[in-house]
Structures are given as structure tokens and as C-alpha cells.
Amino acid sequence: MTEEELNKAIAPARYTLNILAGKWNLKILAVLCSYNDIRYNELKRKVYGITGTMLNQSLKELIENGIVQRVQYNEVPSRVEYSLTRTGLELIPIYEQLVLWGENHLGRKCEH
Amino acid sequence: MTEEELNKAIAPARYTLNILAGKWNLKILAVLCSYNDIRYNELKRKVYGITGTMLNQSLKELIENGIVQRVQYNEVPSRVEYSLTRTGLELIPIYEQLVLWGENHLGRKCEH
DNA sequence: CCGCATCCGTCGCGATACTG
């Protein structure tokens, strides 16, 4: 395998990983996954410990990558709801695989 | 879902991600995957662009996490071979899923 | 209620030089 071939082969995986690897993205996905729609402040409360800055930054990334959808309702007071897109939902099986591998591996470590 | 429940739920996925997310780990896995055993310098040549420092650091992590196996042959000149463990092999399907999702998503971006 | 601008600390990454 040449350098180019190797790079081409892993590029899509790198791309996916870059999205998942952000410190809060996994938590955000897990929360969004269990709600069809959720408001900003509700989301902020569910993703324990996150600051406004980080939540907005993470959401921005996720939106730009087509994983999260932002819907703004022009009411008073203003209301914004977030939800997973179809693309975002397709990320869930991967998330579950990550959990499975992690569980198996952590389990084995304890067994000796 | 409480804070603890959420943390417990995602912890294994975080663990798996931390392993995969290192800058060179994906490339190293991809190379190791296509060789049963490979020597240090051969590996260094295949993982284009990596420095000795980074290769050793990455390998150390992967070994500590039970993904890579190091076998040293006491010959002259010295010879060390690296290979994936059973646990490491179980990471391959995840890697492939990451590639698939990335390809689909990148594809859609170009379609408009 | 929702989000942005700024500033700062930490850490992953890496260049270089050295060892058995």
C-alpha cells in the first residue's frame, strides 16, 4: 500500500473520528438520542457540567457537519430546539459499537 | 437519565475513542491489520511521515491497552516485531464502520 | 432565553539529539 492509498483509506474514518472525539460531543449525542427535540437550556441541564461556551461551540460543529438540526421558533420568549438529523441517527450504531468494545475490554482488564 | 447514569453509559465509548483518536493510531492499526507481524523499521516506513518519537509513544499506548503485541527476538542484530492482539483485531469492524459513515457523509456533501 | 468575544492554561504533537 502506498502513502496515498493509505491516506485515502483512512481519511473517512479520520473524519468521523474528528466529529466524535470532541470532549462533549458524545454526551450531547447520547442526550439528543433520547429526545426527539430538546431546547437549549434543557439540553444544557442534561449535559451536566458543560458551559454555555462549549455547548454552543459543540453544537455549531455538529450542525456544520449535518448531524444536528437547529430549529428556531420566533416566539416570545425565544425558543430554539435541537434534534438529530438522519445522518446523526446513523451515528448511533457506531456509538453503540464503541460502548460494546469498551465494555468488553474493561471487563477483561478486571479478570486478569 | 441522571448525571451518573449518563457518565456510566458513555464511559466505555469514551475509552474506545481515546484509543482511536490519537493522531497516528488509525494509520498504525491500518498497517498492522494488513501484516501479521511487522518489524519496527518496516512499520515506521509504512506509516509515512511518523517520527520515531511518535511511533514509540503510540505503540506504547496501544500495548498498554492490550491492542498491540510486542515480541522481541534476541538476535544480532536485534529484532522486534509488532502485531495486533485478539482485542486489537476486534477493533477492525469499528474502524470499518467509521470509514463507511465517513464515506457516505462526504459523498452527500458533494451531491447537494 | 440564547449565543458570542476574549483571554488564558493545559496537553498532544513533534523536532532534535543521544543511547545500547
Next chain:
DNA sequence: CAGTATCGCGACGGATGCGG
């Protein structure tokens, strides 16, 4: 051939305060 030690930079994470 197969590594280790040291030093430094830059990007990401995060606290705080402002704006619509």
C-alpha cells in the same frame, strides 16, 4: 536496529463577561 530524553509550540478546552 530499536529505541529514549528534552524542549517548545499550537490547538483545544474553559471561565468570564457582554449583546441581541
